[in-house]
Structures are given as structure tokens and as C-alpha cells.
Amino acid sequence: MNKKQKKVLYRIIAAIVMIIVLELLPLTGAIRLILFMVPYLVVGYDILRKAIKGIWNRQVFDENFLMAVATVGAIILGEYTEGVAVMLFYQIGELFQSYAVGKSRRNISDLMDIRPDYANIESDGKMEKVDPDEVAIGSIIVVQPGEKIPIDGVVEEGNASLNTSALTGESLPRSVNVGDAVISGCINESGVLRIRTTKEFGESTVSQILDMVENASSRKSRSENFITRFARVYTPAVCYGAVALALVPPIVRLTVLGMTPEWGQWIYRALTFLVISCPCALVISIPLSFFAGIGGASKEGILIKGSNYLEALAQSKIVVFDKTGTMTQGVFEVIGIHHNIMPEKKVLEYAALAESFSNHPISKSLKKAYGEEIDSTRVSEVQEISGNGVTAKVDGDEVSVGNQKLMTQLGITADDCSQTGTIVHVAVNHTYAGHILIADRLKPHAESAIKELQKLGIQRNIMLTGDRKAVADQVAQTLGIHEVYSELLPGDKVSKVEELLAGKKEKDKLAFVGDGINDAPVLTRADIGIAMGALGSDAAIEAADIVLMDDDPLKIAKAIQISRKCIRIVYENIYFAIGIKILCLILGAVGIANMWLAIFADVGVMILAVLNAIRALFTRKQI
Amino acid sequence: MKKTYKIDVDCANCASKMEEAAKKTEGVIDATVNFMTLKMSVEFEEGKEPKEVMQAVLKNCKKVEDDCEIFL
Numbered sequence: 001m002n003k004k005q006k007k008v009l010y011r012i013i014a015a016i017v018m019i020i021v022l023e024l025l026p027l028t029g030a031i032r033l034i035l036f037m038v039p040y041l042v043v044g045y046d047i048l049r050k051a052i053k054g055i056w057n058r059q060v061f062d063e064n065f066l067m068a069v070a071t072v073g074a075i076i077l078g079e080y081t082e083g084v085a086v087m088l089f090y091q092i093g094e095l096f097q098s099y100a101v102g103k104s105r106r107n108i109s110d111l112m113d114i115r116p117d118y119a120n121i122e123s124d125g126k127m128e129k130v131d132p133d134e135v136a137i138g139s140i141i142v143v144q145p146g147e148k149i150p151i152d153g154v155v156e157e158g159n160a161s162l163n164t165s166a167l168t169g170e171s172l173p174r175s176v177n178v179g180d181a182v183i184s185g186c187i188n189e190s191g192v193l194r195i196r197t198t199k200e201f202g203e204s205t206v207s208q209i210l211d212m213v214e215n216a217s218s219r220k221s222r223s224e225n226f227i228t229r230f231a232r233v234y235t236p237a238v239c240y241g242a243v244a245l246a247l248v249p250p251i252v253r254l255t256v257l258g259m260t261p262e263w264g265q266w267i268y269r270a271l272t273f274l275v276i277s278c279p280c281a282l283v284i285s286i287p288l289s290f291f292a293g294i295g296g297a298s299k300e301g302i303l304i305k306g307s308n309y310l311e312a313l314a315q316s317k318i319v320v321f322d323k324t325g326t327m328t329q330g331v332f333e334v335i336g337i338h339h340n341i342m343p344e345k346k347v348l349e350y351a352a353l354a355e356s357f358s359n360h361p362i363s364k365s366l367k368k369a370y371g372e373e374i375d376s377t378r379v380s381e382v383q384e385i386s387g388n389g390v391t392a393k394v395d396g397d398e399v400s401v402g403n404q405k406l407m408t409q410l411g412i413t414a415d416d417c418s419q420t421g422t423i424v425h426v427a428v429n430h431t432y433a434g435h436i437l438i439a440d441r442l443k444p445h446a447e448s449a450i451k452e453l454q455k456l457g458i459q460r461n462i463m464l465t466g467d468r469k470a471v472a473d474q475v476a477q478t479l480g481i482h483e484v485y486s487e488l489l490p491g492d493k494v495s496k497v498e499e500l501l502a503g504k505k506e507k508d509k510l511a512f513v514g515d516g517i518n519d520a521p522v523l524t525r526a527d528i529g530i531a532m533g534a535l536g537s538d539a540a541i542e543a544a545d546i547v548l549m550d551d552d553p554l555k556i557a558k559a560i561q562i563s564r565k566c567i568r569i570v571y572e573n574i575y576f577a578i579g580i581k582i583l584c585l586i587l588g589a590v591g592i593a594n595m596w597l598a599i600f601a602d603v604g605v606m607i608l609a610v611l612n613a614i615r616a617l618f619t620r621k622q623i
Numbered sequence: 624m625k626k627t628y629k630i631d632v633d634c635a636n637c638a639s640k641m642e643e644a645a646k647k648t649e650g651v652i653d654a655t656v657n658f659m660t661l662k663m664s665v666e667f668e669e670g671k672e673p674k675e676v677m678q679a680v681l682k683n684c685k686k687v688e689d690d691c692e693i694f695l
Contacts, residue, residue, distance in 0.1 A: 050689055050690065053689045054689075057686045057687070057689070059686070059687055062687075063634075063636065094633070094634065097634070097635075098633055098634075101635075101658075101659070104659075105659065105660075105661075215627075215664075220655070228639050231636060231639065232643075278636070279636060280634065280635070280636060283634075283635040283636040283639060284634070284635040284636075284658075287635060287657075287658055287659055288635075288659065291659035291660075
């Protein structure tokens with residue numbers, strides 16, 4: 001609790017003690033009134049002061065003013081205890097609210113505790129701590145074990161394992177070596193790293209993330225706008241209701257029914273109305289729910305740019321995926337060697353050596369699969385046959401590596417492969433030696449990601465890809481996706497998404513998931529653009545509405561789950577708070593609910609709504 | 624032009640009143656108050672001096688909610 005809150009707490013305690021003592025004393029008349037004014041003023045003087053200022057500024061529907069009218073009215077009617085108690089509980093409610101909000105503000109900023117305080121710069125052999133803002137691009141910074149990497153850069157010296165959990169929610173450490181790019185916000189767990197910075201602090205990942213999270217709740221959701229509008233109408237409506245309740249029934253009784261007007265009773269009921277007139281529970285709990293939801297998601301490595309996107313995500317019915325980089329790793333890998341007449345390792349060795357001078361992704365994957373140092377002196381007479389492959393002499397043997405066309409050209413019969421992917425045929429001394437199957441590997445969680453989405457009731461999972469139909473169909477089949485559109489150019493993806501957008505119902509939202517490379521236009525066009533593995537990619541962070549920090553497709557389902565939970569809480573709070581208020585108004589109008597019940601309902605609803613809102617911060621750990 | 628200011632206010636309803644008041648101030652195209660992060664972002668009209676406009680915004684905010692502060 002801060003100073004201000006503590007002061008209010010002491011005033012509340014003092015007032016409670018005084019009320020109890022006064023209730024026990026056998027007091028009557030003016031002395032009782034005067035003595036009851038003491039706790040009243042102790043607990044409510046600031047409300048009264050604000051109320052007077054409110055009148056001065058012509059703010060009639062100011063809640064301080066309304067609370068002042070209600071309590072002063074009760075005291076005039078002779079209900080001293082009630083008057084003081086209403087003020088007391090109102091203050092308890094306000095205190096609780098301010099405490100809870102402060103607490104969750106701190107909770108969420110702790111979650112995002114990735115801001116580095118300093119950077120270590122080495123000069124003249126001595127280490128110096130400087131403000132990360134002052135470090136220029138290309139400087140060498142030193143990160144010791146236990147420290148945060150302050151600025152994005154490339155490792156110049158040293159190796160270490162990095163804890164990225166604050167950024168990605170991923171608990172497994174990542175190991176980095178010389179030449180690897182590292183992003184700010186990771187914690188160095190072992191080993192000293194010397195890093196050459198590639199960005200300024202302001203452009204670094206950490207700054208971008210913090211900026212995004214801090215600005216997230218400025219984009220307001222429909223529910224928040226609804227509540228703002230509701231609050232604007234609700235308070236005046238209840239106040240006019242109170243005036244009507246105080247005047248109409250007594251006048252009707254007096255003139256039409258010829259009964260006693262009972263002014264006191266009706267005015268009391270009207271004052272009960274004023275007690276319920278504050279829309280606080282709603283106005284605080286809805287933004288708090290969204291704030292907590294966004295905070296909880298960022299703990300999981302899911303950054304949501306605004307509560308409107310959280311709301312839209314909860315309504316998503318169609319999820320469209322990009323294939324490469326989203327569902328697959330986006331890197332080519334040797335996944336099999338078939339029809340080989342010599343050991344697999346030998347086939348690979350020939351292929352890797354023959355291709356050793358090429359920088360094509362296929363050659364790279366061959367070299368990677370071979371895994372040993374390439375001795376280029378073993379290779380001679382390399383001849384590239386454009387688009388088809390390469391022939392070379394390896395250890396004196398004539399080796400040809402390439403596609404079907406190359407084999408036909410050389411008059412060698414090649415066996416076709418039953419699996420889809422890129423096939424590299426290898427012939428040694430004009431004899432077929434087998435083929436190597438190279439394909440883009442599925443991400444480990446891709447299959448379960450689709451299953452989870454189906455479990456969540458996502459009606460359509462659609463995959464778009466620029467890849468060949470055979471490859472796309474096979475991937476889709478493995479994953480259990482029924483709708484696939486293949487051989488699309490980047491422009492075709494946009495028009496496909498537009499077609500899907502036009503064909504769906506207005507309230508069903510369409511989410512597009514991509515890796516942020518080449519698909520920025522689609523990310524912008526979809527109802528919700530989700531970029532994954534976007535760490536360090538400025539364009540993707542810019543274009544997307546939701547950013548998944550690591551590249552695990554399971555996070556898509558997780559994000560939808562979090563958003564739905566948050567929206568459920570929002571609706572619970574809206575219905576619950578409005579429901580109880582209306583119930584109290586009705587009971588108050590017919591005289592069943594007195595002021596005690598009204599204030600308890602008001603403060604109680606607020607406390608429950610706030611506690612419920614904080615629930616949005618906690619995410620289930622299952623997936 | 625858009626600028627963000629740190630604010631201090633106690634209740635959520637007061638925050639939305641401040642937002643309303645800021646929006647109505649001359650020279651302001653749009654304003655959003657974020658109660659959770661205690662920030663106000665204001666979009667100014669072309670050619671207006673933010674400093675002067677913000678003085679008016681602060682005055683209008685004080686009118687609807689006495690107990691508020693904008694750190695200019």
C-alpha cells in the first residue's frame with residue numbers, strides 16, 4: 001500500500017471504532033447527531049470536498065456529489081448510522097479498488113521485467129557501465145553470466161546458454177556461439193559474451209516489446225467502449241430515477257389516492273438509488289480484465305497489440321496458415337536416402353563433395369547432413385549444369401549429382417521416389433548410386449497445434465502455400481488440414497484471404513498466421529494477423545496484431561484459449577454487475593432493499609468483479 | 624502529431640471523464656486515456672502547439688475531475 005492508501009485505511013479503521021462506540025452509548029437528540037458527525041467527517045471529508053468542487057464545476061453526476069447527497073440525505077432523515085456507514089463502505093470499496101489496481105499494475109510490469117538497466121562497455125581494459133541508450137551501433141558490449149543482454153547484436157567472442165523465458169515463455173535455454181545473432185532481453189546463464197551491437201537500444205527487441213505492451217490497452221475493445229457509453233447513460237438515468245421516485249409517488253398518493261404522502265419513506269428510497277448510481281464496478285473491471293489478459297498472454301510469449309485484437313481473437317472461427325516457416329521449419333533437410341547401392345554415408349559424401357562449391361540451399365542441406373569438414377582438394381573438374389545439377393571428379397571417381405533431367409541427359413536410369421520433396425539423384429562412374437530426399441521438416445508441434453485448434457472449435461483450418469501441390473497436399477494430410485491452396489504467389493495469398501473474408505459471416509473472425517517474411521500484406525489484411533517466431537523481425541512486429549515470440553504453432557491455440565477466457569470474464573463481469581445493480585434498483589424502489597443492502601451490493605459487486613478480472617492474468621499450463 | 628503523457632488519477636470512471644474532457648478540448652483530434660497504464664495519448668491538430676493545447680486539456684480535466692494530474 002502506498003502512503004495515500006494507508007491514510008485512507010487509518011481513517012476507515014478510526015471511523016469503524018468510533019461508530020461501534022457511539023452505537024453502544026445511550027445517546028439521543030442533537031448530541032447524537034453531533035457525535036456521529038465526527039466519524040462521518042473523518043471518513044468522508046475528502047468526498048464532501050470533491051463534491052463541493054464538483055458543484056462549482058457543474059459536474060452534477062459526479063459520484064462524489066451523489067455519494068454526498070445520499071449520505072447527507074440519510075443523516076437529515078435521522079438515519080445517522082446508515083449515513084456514516086454508506087460513506088464508510090464507499091471508501092472501503094474505493095480503497096480496495098485502488099489497491100487491487102496498483103497490485104495488478106505491479107504484477108504485470110514484473111512479468112515484463114525485461115528492461116535492461118545498463119550495458120557493459122570495455123574501454124582500456126576496464127569495464128564501464130553505461131546507459132543502454134548511449135551505446136552506438138557496432139560497439140562491443142560485454143554480458144556476464146546472470147546479466148540481461150541489453151541490445152540486439154552478434155556474438156563476437158564466447159559462448160553461453162541463454163534464458164529466453166521472459167521473451168518467449170520457453171523454459172529450455174538456448175545455446176549461442178560466435179557468429180550467432182542474439183536478441184536483447186535474454187538472460188545470459190553461463191559464460192561471458194562479447195557482443196557487437198547491430199541496433200540502437202531504441203530499435204532493439206526489448207524496446208519494441210515494451211513499447212507494444214505498454215501501448216496495448218490504448219486500442220480499446222468493443223466491450224470497453226460499450227461500458228464507457230453505458231456509464232455515461234447509467235448514472236444520469238439512475239439520478240433522474242431517484243428524483244422521480246422522491247417526487248412522483250408522494251404526489252400521486254396525496255392528490256389522486258388521497259393518502260398521506262410519506263415523503264420521508266420515498267426520499268429514503270430515492271437516496272438508496274443514489275448509492276447504487278456509481279458505475280465503478282463495471283468501469284474498473286472491464287479494462288482491468290483486458291489488461292490482465294494481455295499481461296497473462298505476454299507471460300506466455302504472446303504479445304497482443306490491443307484489447308480489440310484480444311476480443312477479435314476470441315471470436316475467430318477461421319484460421320489460415322502459411323506453410324513454410326509456420327507449420328514447417330522453413331529449412332531444407334535431408335530426410336532420407338533411398339535405392340542406394342553403397343552405404344548411405346558414402347552417397348552423402350559424394351553428393352556433398354560434388355556440390356561443395358555451390359551455395360544453393362540444397363547443397364547447404366547436403367553439406368549439413370554430411371556433417372564433416374569438406375576437403376576441397378578431393379574435388380576437381382566441377383561442372384555446373386544449370387538448373388539440373390553438377391558433375392565433378394571426387395577422389396578420381398566421376399560423380400553426377402542432380403535431378404531426373406540430368407540423369408536422363410547422361411543416359412542413366414534413375415529410380416523415382418514415392419515420397420514428396422526435392423529428390424537429388426547421385427550417379428558414380430555412370431552407375432546409378434541412389435537418391436537423396438530433401439524436404440522441409442514439419443515443426444514438432446505442428447500436428448498437435450491443428451488438433452488443439454479443432455478441439456477449440458475452429459471450424460476451418462486452411463493452409464496457403466507457394467509450394468508445389470504434391471508437397472502441400474502431403475503436409476496438409478499429415479497435419480489433418482482439409483483445405484489447402486497451393487502454388488500461390490504472394491499476391492495470390494492476399495486475394496485468397498480476401499475471398500475468404502468475403503465469404504464468411506461478419507462476426508466470425510479470420511486469423512492469419514505467418515512467419516512475417518513476405519506475408520506482411522496478408523497479416524494486415526486479415527481480421528487478426530498473427531506473426532510467429534517474430535523475434536527480431538521489425539516488419540512482422542509492425543504488420544501483425546498479435547506476435548508469437550517463439551515459433552511454436554501450439555501457441556496459436558494457447559492464444560485463442562487465453563483470449564476466450566478473458567472475454568468470458570469480461571462478459572461475466574458485465575452481466576453480473578449490471579444484473580445486481582438493476583436488481584438492487586428494483587428492490588430499492590419497492591422498499592425491500594435499504595441503504596445497507598445497496599452499499600453492500602455496490603462494494604461487493606465491485607470487489608468480486610475486480611477479483612474475477614485478475615483471474616485473466618493466470619493462464620493454464622497444459623499446452 | 625501524437626504524444627503520450629503520464630497521468631495520475633484514482634478511479635477508472637474519472638479516467639474516462641478525463642478522456643472525454645480531453646477529446647472536447649480545442650486543438651485535439653483524438654485522445655485516449657489508459658487507466659491501467661496511467662497514460663494519456665493525445666493527437667493534436669495540424670499546426671497547433673502541443674504545449675498550449677495540453678494546458679487547456681489539463682484545465683478541462685481538472686474541471687471534470689479535480690483530483691487528477693497530467694505530467695507535462
